[in-house]
Amino acid sequence: DKLRFMLNYAVLAPSSHNTQPWLFKIIDDGVEIYADRSRALPVVDPDDRELIISCGAALSHLQLAMRHFGYADKTAILPENGDLIARVAIAGRNDPQQDDPLFSAITKRRTNRSSFEDRAVQTGLLQSFLNIAKEHGTWFDIVEGDKKKTVADLVSEGDRIQMSDKKFRRELAAWIHPNRSHSRDGMPGYAHGMPDLASNLGPFLIRTFDIGKGQAAKDKQLAAGSPVLAILGTAGDKARDWIYSGQSMGKILLRARVDGVWTSFLNQPIEVTELRPKLRDALGRNNGFPQLLVRMGYGKEVKPTPRRDVESVIASA
Incomplete structure (x- = not known):
């Protein structure tokens, strides 16, 4: 089935701790994307903000795949409906x-x-x-x-605060696996x-x-030494804004890769509640909400992280 095949590209989207917190339901004329809250990270992401951003990134991958294979899409963003994130309908054929x-x-x-x-x-x-970000509001x-x-110092402070919390460390450790593990997430x-x-x-x-202390020193150096350090943000801070953030960042990361640029995240000062307004102030902004802190640059090739197969992320109708 063509839609099932296109989901192979949606599941390659980035997600916090590589939790892959999405489910897809194939409907008559397209696909519905749902948040899989069984994969939530209640300590680091208590509002499921990053979880929903991850689903937004999967949505952007799916839209690109549909267009690549010649299908026009009609997408409805539906965060008011509980776990339903979006409905992507096939709206005819294109080149x-x-x-x-x-x-x-x-x-x-x-x-x-x-x-x-x-x-x-x-x-x-x-x-x-900047243009991609603007396209998605x-x-x-x-x-x-x-x-x-200033931002590197906030990353460092975020590390110290997070790592001092046993619950945070326990949650992080649960998602780190030995190199020889067969885990798919x-x-x-x-x-x-x-x-x-x-x-x-x-x-x-x-x-x-x-x-x-060690993590803070390492990440401070990474932040300060990255050729590009940037923050993606939104005017509001509701589920719809998080979906737009995911769509936007999904495409930005791909655009970077087209030019051989690598990326990773240092979201600590956004995840730690009291540091988030300080991060916004450091940008000289009077309003808005930072959603993701990304570093970019050229470097060595790295191996991909594992993915669950598509069949395991398709919800039964």
Whole structure:
């Protein structure tokens, strides 16, 4: 079935801790996307904000796949209906967009947590990120000059606060797996730069010890040293805004990959409630809500993280 096949691209979207918190229901003329709250992260994401953003990213991947294979889509964003995120209906045939670089980047996108080269990202590419954000009713602020140090300090402070919380560490450890694990979700140790032996011990160490000081120093350096540090945000802070954030960031990450740019997130100062307004202030904004903090740059190739197969994310009618 063509829709089932296109879902292979939707499930490659990024998600917090690689929880893959989505379900798809195939209906007569399209697909419904649902939030799978059984995969929620109640400590780090108590409002399911990042969960819904992840579903928005899966929606953007699905839309790109449909257009690539020659289907026009009519999409309704439906966050008022409980777990239903969106309904994507096939609205006729179009010429297949077989040369769409964003679609081609779906299978090449990865979260790359390693340090990046000291090499500038072209201004034209940065402008395309701003344009994508605007298309989806979001904003994309590039952090420059002295603001970069302020934001890096907030990332560091976020690490210390989060890692001092045993519940946070327990939740994080539950989603980190040994490199040789057969798990189809979560983060293998290699995604955090752990060799095989360390990946076996990693979850135990994170669960047991407050490693906040070391993590804070590492992430501060990553933030300050990234060629691009940027914040995607919205005017409001409701489920609809989160879906738009996911659609927007989904496409921005793919656009980056088209030009060989890697990305990863440092969302700590957004996840820690008391730091979020400080992050907004650091941008010089009087209003709006930061949703995602992304770092970008050139670096070494990294392995993909695992994915659940499509059949396991299709809800029965």
